[in-house]
Amino acid sequence: MSDTVVTRFAPSPTGFLHIGGARTALFNWLYARRHGGKMLLRIEDTDRERSTEAAIKAILDGLSWLGLTWDGDVVYQYARAARHREVAEQLLRAGKAYYCYASQQELEEMREQARREGRPMRYDGRWRDRDPSEAPAGVKPVIRLKAPTDGETVIEDEVQGRVTWQNKDLDDLVLLRSDGTPTYMLAVVVDDHDMAVTHVIRGDDHLTNAARQKQIYDALGWDVPRFAHIPLIHGPDGAKLSKRHGALGVDAYRSMGYIPAALRNYLVRLGWSHGDQEIFSTEEMIAAFDLASVGRSPARFDFAKLENLNGHYMRLADDEDLIRAIEAILPELGPSRGLGTTFDPSLRRKLLAAMPGLKERAKTLVELLDSASYLYARRPLALDEKAKGLLGDDGRGRLAIVLPRLEAIADWSAETTEAAVRGVAEETGLKLGQLAQPLRAALTGRATSPGLFDVMAVLGRDESLSRLRDQLA
């Protein structure tokens, strides 16, 4: 076995790439990067009924958006069915597996009886040592593994530690279905072996599977990869993640205006820690990531923390990059906001100019776009309730005082407008806020916005003055 670390992410394409899957992929990716190895991608599409082309695309797109690149070609498990069958037959010839002719009904009865007797539900091995000549006519058999009946199966898990099962609690699992297709259990073992996977990093829900897979490895005489079963992500209520909270596809997070750097940082800290460090650049997380520091208890998904991180990374982001990120989701966001699916050049320029003030205040790209509404709102502006409150008689009166001074400015800029408004404040004895708030309301239709003078500068002289006059008309 080679020294090079090979990890793999192996989703089944029966739905979108959900947040737990994304984190599993991230951990695999980080571990491979950390050790100068490779992360392979395998699509587990042996369930022909439920696997879809759309799901495959969603997974690939999701990984790409998150910046999690895989090495080599994508492996499609279904395409390897012949190899899986070959291994099952190899096991059969070696006496490590056998044909089982038990019917669905027999299996059901076994389960029922086990339940009644309070025993673990397991196949009783009735065909284990029976001669195939006793096979009922017309029944297509499955191939089962002849698993050890006593002793124990032990997994040395990189995060869970040593986990032990009594072999008597594990039954003879099906390797090959009666239609000749491999089961997940067989396919995973064969593929991981053939792909030279050294580290299997996956969700905790597979821990029990690891025991059964270990038995297959042993029967085959193959080296067992290192296992690392990471705790699952739960919803805010501690129960299973449902669509209501976090069990959305990563595309949904994209649509909600989260950016990849934030999601990566949020995800890496779910179940993994590195002292007190909270913020990790991609390079930092690669350098610091290790399996030993992965916790064993499940984590709850917390939107508030994700938002905080998203705000952090947005403030750090390049202005032009943020615009591009918004443009990428504009087809979804634009229409309902009276915008098209792309920005017209003039609005794009304004957005770029206002970006420093905008990104400081938003937690998501959606919030950012909404807070920029004053840039694309049409005159006369619709005022929200608070803005209306600011433009009562007093407010309008102050507006009337300031307006002529602003009209007198020829070289319109943040500096000149600020000087003018401050001048009025000094002369009248009014506080700056008493003048600024009515101006803000008239210019943006809201009580909050980026810095007032930046707003006026980006809007320009004509538009600014027109909006002020609209409110005095």
Add this chain to the structure above:
RNA sequence: GCGCCCAUCGUCUAGCGGUCUAGGACGUCGCCCUUUCACGGCGAAAACAGGGGUUCGAGUCCCCUUGGGCGCGCCA
């Protein structure tokens, strides 16, 4: 039901027998900064699930209880 896993502030977590009157972050609440909102700064409230052991000493080790989770398919 059986098997396996887990258990520190509301949440993510630090803690790997004494340095813990338990640290950080998000969130919450104050104060400061301030043209608003944010950002930033300062500060506060907030946790070792319960019970037994082991030990000179336990958040840290063991057992039990309780509470959660995952698994128990010819699904993956």
